[in-house]
Amino acid sequence: MSKITGCYRNASTGCGVDANMKIEIWSDVACPWCYIGKRRLETALAQFPHRDSVDIQWKSYQLDPSVPEHYDGTELDYLSKRKGMAPEQVKQMFAHVTETAKGEGLDYHFDKVVVANSFTAHRLIHLAGTHDKQDVAKEKLLSDHFEHGKDIGSREYLTELGAALELPASEVQELFTTDKFTEEVNLDINEARAIGVTGVPFFVIDRKYGISGAQPAELFSQALNQAWQEANPLIPVGASDAEACGPDGCAV
Template sequence: MKIEIWSDVACPWCFIGKRRFEAALAAFPHRDAVDVTWRSYQLDPGLPGHYDGTELDYLSTRKGMAPEQVSQMFEHVALQAKGEGLNYRFDTVVVANSFTAHRLIHLAAAHGKQDAAKERLLSDHFEHGKDIGSREYLAALGRDLGLPETAVEELFTTDKYADDVRADAAEARALGISGVPFFVIDRKFGLSGAQPVETFSAALDQAWQDANPLVLVNAGDGDACGPEGCSV
């Protein structure tokens, strides 16, 4: 069963959704048969490499939200994150364009480290105030993940994996995805947002049953028991 997840490392609900999905997947009896792929999505692809201001400033000025509304949103999202064991610190978030970070995730995928890269980027951005647009930070993360140093360097000297990031974004548009996180199961089932664990579990069960229907062979020929008794 293939699950594709469109998400942005600059999206607070994407980290919360990741945790809830992981909880559902951990309890799924057929989890070893599930292949998870992270797809790139940018909430603000036109954002400069770095934004000179806080996350509150960014949302207030660039998105046109009232500061009081932004503060209330931060409180609500941080509380939801805490429920998933995450410690969001919006006061230390560094606002930066996530394009190169997404390219790093594609590089990590080529070396079997995609989920680890996604996890670190989300955690470092929302919990530790790291600059996800910084060359120094991304290079250090590449080393931590054990990625080839020359391959990480190519992210800053070439456009390697840029087409992959754009292709993910184009595919999202083709599928009608306009917000993240968005979960697609076997290209048949879609779930939008950081759904409760129970919703993810129900979707996994339904998708598995759809892909593996029970086939009855000679169902009417064998002796059996039912509510009214047994065959004689």
Template sequence: MKIEIWSDIACPWCFIGKRRFETALEGFEHKDQIDVEWRSYQLDPTLPDHYDGTETEYLSRIKGMPQDQVKQMFGHVTAQAAGEGLDYDFDKVVVANSFTAHRFLHLAKEHGLMDQAKDALLSGHFEQGKDIGDTEYLVSTGVALGMPEEEIRETLAGDRFAAEVRADIAEARALGVNGVPFFVLDRKYGISGAQPAEAFAQAIRQAWNERSPLTVLPQSASADGAVCGPDGCN
């Protein structure tokens, strides 16, 4: 069964949701038969590469909320993150456009390191105050994961994987996704938000149990129905 997850590195609930989803998946008896695919999404594609201001100032401006109210919201999110073993520090968050980082994640996916890279960038952004728009930070992160430095630099210097990132975002729109994290189970069920692990576990079990078995139609007696198998053709 396939589970697709649309998320943005600049989304605090996406890291929390990732942890809760992983907890649910770890307790699922058929977890080795679940294919998890991370998909790109941008909460604010209009952001400049680097924003001259704090996360509090940025959200206050785009949401039209007083800064004190934004800080209260951060306090709630920080407490929820702590419940998942995450140590958020919104005072250190560097506000930056995430498009280049998403291209980096697609490169990591090509190397079979998407999950590890996503963890590293989310932690870097929300826990360590790293700049996810900075090439040197992305290069050092990739190298630490075992990716070739030259390939990372070549990818980030050009527009490689830009089409893939845009395709992910366009597909999210087509599916009606207007917020992340968003989980799509077997292209049958959609789950919006960082739900409790128990809710994810229930949804995974339900989607697994409702998978449609393949129905093989009776073969025709004509030669057009001939097939080849491990033991030859007939």
């Protein structure tokens, strides 16, 4: 867990933490560790007593912007040919990630993964955010990509997803006929570079603490509690010399 310089500014409080705790998450739909990290954060949040005061914002990131809209080949082909990884090394990586995902209740099938460019999917997440459905859109995209072999770059799939999320059909179609939300996606990616993000998932709590990678839920819990205590310190009330008990006994 590292410190992030700068601060989060809002209209009411200026430079400082918001009334709620804010967690920004840079993540790519095509990143298997991002889904695992999402689950681990959710595990920590389920145990966090101030969960209702936590706002989560998903930020766009692309591990490989050069991926074509449709890639003719498997995930194994893509990583071994385009990334120069030995096929056996890729298979071992798949096995390790699949087993780790299983521990978080996720059922990965790398043999079914459709390699596709995630840029339009990120634009859909931004659209969903304007209708308070950003997290459910992110969840569905990750699950469909890694567990169900859906083509996240397909216009047909993204249109169906928009309908399932009950997003206005006309706004979903704008993703394919205009550059709507393109600027927002690029701003997220540029902001990641500016704060030093070199890999995802990357979590930023109240623009103060940065957590890199799919860390264990225990570390997320530690960070959440520490950030909350720093943002909401106890304020002593009354005289400090009032009668009380301590390790050496009670005041007489």
